[in-house]
Amino acid sequence: MEFQLLVNAAPLLGKALLQTLLIALVSITLAFTIGFVLAEISILGGRTVGFLTRCLTEAIRGVPLLVFVFLVYYLLPRMGLYIDTMYSGCVALSVFFAMYVAEILRGAFRAISKVQSEAGLALGMSNWKVQTIVLLPQALRIALPPLMNLAAIMIKATSVVSIIGVWELTLATNELVMRTMAPFTFFLAALVMYFVLCYGTVRCASHLSKRLNKSQRS
């Protein structure tokens, strides 16, 4: 372990870490939004729409993330969208994980007893109101811990977009290793950084789920 090398590379690694964080934030936000819309569509839409969204979810979940990243990377220019590689990676990550978000939210909505929405309808609320005032807060409470875990998984998954050439922590580390021939130093440093990010998120998730359960019981 050459400590001096690490000190010299610290600014670069810091910049790469920020880039990873940026990619993670953008994709997590997008994934949660798309996933939420998808879940609502499949719940509120009829049987056909539900079936179609299920098919989409299953199709995308059957494919490895790396392959999906490549697909999006090559598909977007074909559709006439010439965007930066970083955004293409973000789009791939967010669409891929949106399917998981949708699945979690759908499960959360299903976990709420049907009596709740029936009571809401009996009180004369519109479908929309039942959805937003009665069901959504409860569903979010159920779904928040698994969604946080998914966020941690997404932070880990940002490393995959380095393969299509997005400059972030993994690619930066790789370049540093090629230049300095010190694989242990830099890859271990990268591992530590990823670990801190993901473990922090996971701890937040477990803390959150404990608190939410506490409020549920009383």
Added chain:
Amino acid sequence: MLRPRAASQLRGSNVFDWSIIVRSRADLLDGVVLTILLSGIAGALSLIGGLVLGIARIKCRGFVGAVLTAYVELMRNTPLLVTLYLIYFGLPMIGLELPTFGSVVLVLVLQHVVFVSEVLRGGLLSVPLSQIEAARALGMRPMAIFRIVQFPQAWSASVPALIGALILLVHDTSLGAAVSLVDLTMAAKVISQRTAASFEPFVAIAVCYSVISWLLSRAGQFFERRARIAR
């Protein structure tokens, strides 16, 4: 300015060219075989290792237990790709020359041992303590208790999650392409470099991976039904 390019795009490359896939089916088949081989070997090894690690995490307390927990947390919270790079580029530096296939298997096992152990640990802990006490009261030996009472129930409880882990493993093998292992994903890269068709090979391998995942989940449902008899 933009119009002509868009039009030529439509005429030129927007058509899905099936012939590329048909022509390079040998490469794709080789890739499928290697991916299945890789997942088979890594899956079997991580199942065995995961069982050992899962039992060790239940039995071991104190220092060893803390080390095992630390390992599990470390592996769960770091990206597989970086671990792969660390092993692939790091081991030769300390004089251990592994072939690419070997190092990819090693990394996959290192990572998936953890997932499998978590699943099996949950399964083992889900067996009520009263049953184990009852077995002990009947005078069964510890090995017999594990083999006859504890393990079958734990197994049938964890089959669905194990199949999920196996599908994840198959998907993770695609990262082998990052270190130029000629699996399914690398086959697509090779084809796209040879034919200059970027999109078609990736659609083809996406379909391959989907079919493999679907078959595995169907097999999982079958095994789940069979394993339920034990309950």
